[in-house]
Each structure stands twice: as C-alpha cells, then as structure tokens.
C-alpha cells in the first residue's frame with residue numbers, strides 16, 4: 001500500500017514541526033515509491049472533482065458529431081478530443097475517449113507541435129469549472145514542490161532557483177473516459193491494458209478518479225511478492241524483477257507520482273516509477289500534470305548531490321525540448337512507451 005500524505009500541514013507558511021514531518025515523509029515516499037496518495041481534503045472539497053466528472057459525463061454523452069467539433073485534428077493534434085478507439089496500444093484499439101488541455105501559449109499556431117489552442121466543450125459551466133481546477137492544481141503543484149524542496153534540505157536560495165523553473169508550469173490536464181461495453185473480464189495477463197507501462201515525463205502528476213477500483217497499477221521494482229498485494233498481476237516488466245501493485249482510489253485523495261524531471265533534479269535519487277492502467281469498468285479519470293516551465297533548465301540540484309555525496313551524473317535538459325522530443329513528432333501520442341505518450 002502506497003503512503004498517504006495529508007497536504008494540510010503544507011498549506012500554511014509557518015515552519016511547524018508537523019510541516020517538517022510531512023516534508024520528511026514526502027522525501028521517503030519519493031525515495032521508496034515515487035508514488036503516494038495526497039489527501040487534499042483540506043485544500044479542495046470532494047464535491048468539486050465530482051462535479052467535474054458530472055460535466056465530463058455530459059460531454060461524453062453527446063452525439064459523436066457534437067464531440068467531433070473539438071477533435072484533435074482541428075488543432076495541433078495534441079489539444080482536444082480523441083474519440084473512442086482513435087488510439088491503438090499493443091495492437092488493440094484503446095477503449096477510451098478523452099480530451100487534453102495544455103497551458104495556453106502566446107501566439108498560438110496549430111501547425112506547430114503543441115502550439116495550438118485548447119478546445120473547450122460547449123457544455124455549460126465546463127470551461128469555468130475545469131479552469132478553476134487547473135488553477136487549484138497549479139497551486140497544489142507549487143505547495144507540494146515547496147514541501148519536497150524542504151524534504152531534500154534545500155536552502156532558501158536553492159528553493160528560489162527551483163521555484164523559477166516551475167512558476168509558469170507547462171501543465172497538461174487530461175480527461176479520460178473508459179467505456180466498457182461487451183469487453184470480457186480481464187484475464188490475468190497483459191490483455192486489457194489500456195494505457196501501457198510508462199513513466200510520466202515531467203514533475204508531478206495529480207490523478208483524480210471516480211471510485212472505480214483496480215485500474216491503476218504501479219510497478220514496484222525489487223519488491224518480493226510477499227511484500228505486496230499482487231492481486232494476481234503480472235510480476236515482470238522487461239527483465240526487471242518486481243510486482244505490480246494496484247493503487248485504488250481513496251476518498252479525499254489524489255494519487256501523486258513524480259516524473260522524469262525529478263530523476264534529473266535528484267541525480268537519480270528519486271525515480272519516476274512505471275505505471276499502467278487496465279480496463280475494468282466505466283471510469284472517469286482526470287490526471288493533471290504539473291510540469292516545469294517550458295524553458296526550464298533542469299539539472300541536478302545541489303541539495304540532492306549533498307545527500308548522495310557524488311558528482312552530477314544526469315544530463316541537464318531544457319524541459320520544452322525534452323517534451324518536444326517525446327511528443328512533438330508524434331501526434332498519435334498515446335501509443336504506450338516509446339510511442340510518444342505524454
């Protein structure tokens with residue numbers, strides 16, 4: 001079971017003992033799992049994301065030609081609506097629909113990768129409510145990043161330098177609707193995996209889902225089956241030993257995981273963890289990706305090097321260049337690992 005961390009002590013500015021404890025727990029969760037539950041009850045009311053799912057339901061319920069009005073192809077291929085089975089993973093059509101939104105850009109140009117405009121459903125209240133969610137998730141991103149900085153023992157100046165790399169996040173919000181019609185129950189092998197094993201690219205992912213269980217699986221490398229709830233899941237990823245554990249939704253919590261930028265910042269101390277999603281039943285999922293600024297120069301942090309007592313090994317990247325290399329050349333960007341999936 002992944003750790004559950006309450007965000008409440010991080011919300012105030014004062015350096016209390018409880019805050020320090022929370023930062024230490026964040027640090028060990030990132031060292032050990034790269035994944036944790038974040039209880040955000042003190043930050044947002046549970047009715048808010050439930051309202052988002054209801055709006056999503058209104059949109060996905062519309063006739064297909066209505067939904068196609070905001071199709072990916074109208075824009076830069078990344079922003080907008082992907083219809084059912086538009087994507088293919090491991091030779092099987094994905095059984096989900098979705099809408100992707102990215103940070104708006106200055107001088108949008110839909111012929112440039114990722115540089116188009118967001119396309120909002122015409123469902124009343126949709127844009128406003130999701131807009132509020134984006135703002136809240138951006139604030140949450142800064143709050144958690146600040147806590148992680150403290151957990152790493154960063155100085156005020158070091159935090160300031162990191163803050164400047166993330167204060168204009170090139171965020172992404174994805175809305176996923178899995179529809180399970182006429183699918184057989186999932187056999188205990190890889191069949192049915194709807195979003196193949198991958199690591200997230202950026203900084204922090206905050207995943208809200210409806211209460212549907214047994215969808216998200218997280219790979220614990222090195223874990224022996226006795227240590228984990230394996231629920232009959234496949235036990236190998238590539239040649240690496242480990243187990244897939246299931247991260248079921250917990251009321252009041254989002255699932256939070258770190259992306260590959262943290263791998264670079266911490267010089268490999270924190271590792272972005274493999275995860276995948278499996279079809280089980282109809283399901284709304286809203287991952288929010290809190291990412292570095294597009295022009296952020298991401299390089300190993302002194303605080304991490306102090307802990308490791310070793311020189312920097314990870315190659316610095318400009319976040320936007322890294323992102324373009326991953327998704328820019330491939331607008332069918334949800335094809336599993338190596339396929340340019342976000």
Ligand SMILES: O=C(O)CCC(=O)C(=O)O
Nearest residue numbers: 200207216277285287342
């Ligand atoms: O829906 C989920 O559980 C996670 C989706 C995901 O991993 C992703 O979009 O990167």
Ligand SMILES: [Fe+2]
Nearest residue numbers: 198199200275
């Ligand atoms: Fe992911």
